[in-house]
Amino acid sequence: MKIKYEWHRDFFKNSFYNPASPAAAAQAPVEVRFILKQLKLKKGGRLLDVCCGPGRHAVLFAKKGLAVTGYDYSAEYLKETATKAKKAGVKLSLVRGDMRRLKFSGEFDAAVNLFTSFGYFQRFSDDIKTLKGISRALKPGGLFLIDIVHGDFVRKNFRAKNWLRLEDGSYHLEDAVLGKDGVFNTWTVIRKGKAQSKSFFSRLYSKSRMSAAMRKAGLKPLKAWGSFTGAKLTGKTNRLILLAVKTK
Numbered sequence: 001m002k003i004k005y006e007w008h009r010d011f012f013k014n015s016f017y018n019p020a021s022p023a024a025a026a027q028a029p030v031e032v033r034f035i036l037k038q039l040k041l042k043k044g045g046r047l048l049d050v051c052c053g054p055g056r057h058a059v060l061f062a063k064k065g066l067a068v069t070g071y072d073y074s075a076e077y078l079k080e081t082a083t084k085a086k087k088a089g090v091k092l093s094l095v096r097g098d099m100r101r102l103k104f105s106g107e108f109d110a111a112v113n114l115f116t117s118f119g120y121f122q123r124f125s126d127d128i129k130t131l132k133g134i135s136r137a138l139k140p141g142g143l144f145l146i147d148i149v150h151g152d153f154v155r156k157n158f159r160a161k162n163w164l165r166l167e168d169g170s171y172h173l174e175d176a177v178l179g180k181d182g183v184f185n186t187w188t189v190i191r192k193g194k195a196q197s198k199s200f201f202s203r204l205y206s207k208s209r210m211s212a213a214m215r216k217a218g219l220k221p222l223k224a225w226g227s228f229t230g231a232k233l234t235g236k237t238n239r240l241i242l243l244a245v246k247t248k
Helices: 022-039 058-063 075-088 124-137 151-156 207-216
Strands: 046-050 067-072 093-096 108-113 138-149 161-165 171-178 182-191 194-203 219-225 239-246
Touching: 022 058, 022 108, 022 138, 046 058, 046 124, 058 067, 058 075, 067 075, 075 093, 108 124, 124 138, 124 207, 124 219, 138 151, 138 207, 207 219, 207 239
Parallel strands: 046 067, 046 108, 067 093, 108 138
Antiparallel strands: 138 239, 161 171, 171 182, 182 194, 219 239
C-alpha cells in the first residue's frame, strides 16, 4: 500500500475524522485524572499538549488550574479547541505547527502526547526529532507521558479488514497492511451516501522500542501501564502508556 509521506497534511479534518467523538470525550475525564496523578503538577504548572487535537484533554487540564499550551497541525482542530475553551471559561495558548519542529526551550513542567498521536512518519528519524523537541521544551526534571497503541498487541491481534458504525450513523471501514515497521491503513468513511477514503501510516512501538527512542532524546523511562485504569502492561493490553523524565 502506497502512502503519501506527508499524509497528515489533509487527513485531520472534521469532514473526514474527528478524534473527539462522544465516546472518546466521555473517557477524557478518567484519562485526565490518571495523567495528573502521574505528573504531580501544582496549580499554575505549565503543560504542553503535543497534538492536542480538538482539545478534549487540554480543556480539562486547564480547568484543573494548569497553564496549558495546545500544539497541533490541524487548524480545524485548534479552532474547535478554542471554542471549547471559551465555553468552559478557561484560557489556553494554542499553537499550530509540525510536531517535528517544536520551537520551545525549557518552558514546561510536563508534556503529554495522547491517543496515538505519534509515529506518523515513515522515517524513524522524524519520530526522534519529535521526541527531542519535546525533551527540549521541558524544564530539567520535567515529565513526559505518552499514550499510544501497544505494538505487541496489534501484531498479535492484527485484522486486515474491519468496519464499524459510528455514533452519527455513518460507517467506518478499515483496510490495513501490516508491515515490518508499522501499519499502512486506508480508512473509508461512508456518510450520507457519500464515500471518502484516506490512507495513513502508524509506526508500531513496543515498550522496549519506545523506551530506546526516548533515551535517544534525553528522556529516561520511569513507568509503563496498559490502560488509564493503571492496568499492568502485557501482551493483552492494547494501550502503551509510558512516563519519562528529562535527564539532560
